[in-house]
Amino acid sequence: MHAQLEHIHHCFPGGRHKALTFSYDDGKIEDRRLVELFNRHGLKASFNLNGAKFGRDHRIDAHELADLYAGHEVAAHSLTHPTLTRCPPELLVQQLFDDRRRLEDLLGRAVRGFAYPNGKHDQRLHALLPALGFAYARTTGATRSFELPQQLFEWQPSCHHNEGLLELGQEFLARDKSQYLDLFYVWGHSFDFERDGNWSLIERFAQQASGHAEIWYASNIEIVDYLACLQRLQFTADCRHVHNPSAQALWLRVDTLQAGERRSAMFEVAGGATLSLF
Known part of the structure; x- marks a missing residue:
């Protein structure tokens, strides 16, 4: 018969139905501690950097870039971190494209991700970013859910790490509906942990969330590329x-x-x- x-x-790699990703902005020196923590627990993140600010304002040095972020995604965050919605179009092109070029020169590979400085974005940016070779752009909104992105140039994460991370993480781990693809997306700044005195928060979450066979630990661009390939089947x-x-x-x-x-x-x-x- x-x-x-x-x-x-559709499934994530290995037949999984859950994915976890992180996105951290600005490239401050606290990234060193955060990357070490992620590496120790087998987690993957996207780090969004300003190409004209290396070595300034407590940021990492340019020569650290390739080794520090090895195994993670390096994404653009504009050249000097202006509020892009207030910039003329000529400056927008410089801020986006020159940041990408500087990062690529240091890495020797393509940079295709972006995070909006100060979370501000508009239709001009949504149209310009793909024309300059970017594949997605992250906002600072929070969905408090585990939905896949519907608009890649208005990609809203699940939460900032200071917005109930452990509780939302427990909800994510408890979900067992394999008919859905669940994505837990956490964003923030590594210097938040130093400023707020709560490195223990991300350490506890890393311990809670790591090592689960049903979770794919991936960078933002790995998720974007995998979902695009699924659509081409x-x-x-x-x-x-x-x-x-x-x-x-x-x-x-x-x-x-x-x-x-x-x-x-x-x-x-x-x-x-x-x-x-x-």
């Missing part, structure tokens, strides 16, 4: 076969009915591969 298709679910009309035109391996969960019995199977669709699903 042929199997009857019920559902096909090519299914036959009856969904029995799927082709992955991307280089990255992708994961699917397929639910079928066979002889009245519901079955679930996990598939890894390798880059360039075509698979039969049921």
Whole structure:
């Protein structure tokens, strides 16, 4: 008897249904301690930097960049941290593109992420950023939820770390609805912990959130790129076969009915591969 298709679910790498990511701004020297903490617990983050401010105002030095943030994403945060919505278009291009170029010169790889200085953004920026090679931009709003981004250039995180991080983290860990893709996105500034005297907060959260087999620990750009690849999957009309035109391996969960019995199977669709699903 042929199997009857019920559902096909997109999954994060490894068949996971949860992801955790962080985003930290300004590149202050407290990033050294925060990166060490993240590395120790196997967490990944995106660090948003101002290319004209290295070595100033308690910021890290340019020569630290590649080694300090190895394994994490370095993203742009404008050249000098102005409120971009008050800038003329000529200055916007300089602030965005020159920051990207300076960071890329130091890293030797593409910089495609962005975080709005002071959280301010408008339609001009939403249109300009992709034209300058950026793939997403983060705001400072908070959703208090675990939704995937609907507008990549108005990407709202779940919360700032001072906004009930441990409680929201417990809610995230307790969720067990594998039909959803849940994303917990935390943002802030590393100097917040020094100023507020609460390094113990992020240490406790790192201990709470690390080491869970069902969670994908990823940077912002890894999540953006993976979700884009999922959207490029090519299914036959009856969904029995799927082709992955991307280089990255992708994961699917397929639910079928066979002889009245519901079955679930996990598939890894390798880059360039075509698979039969049921």
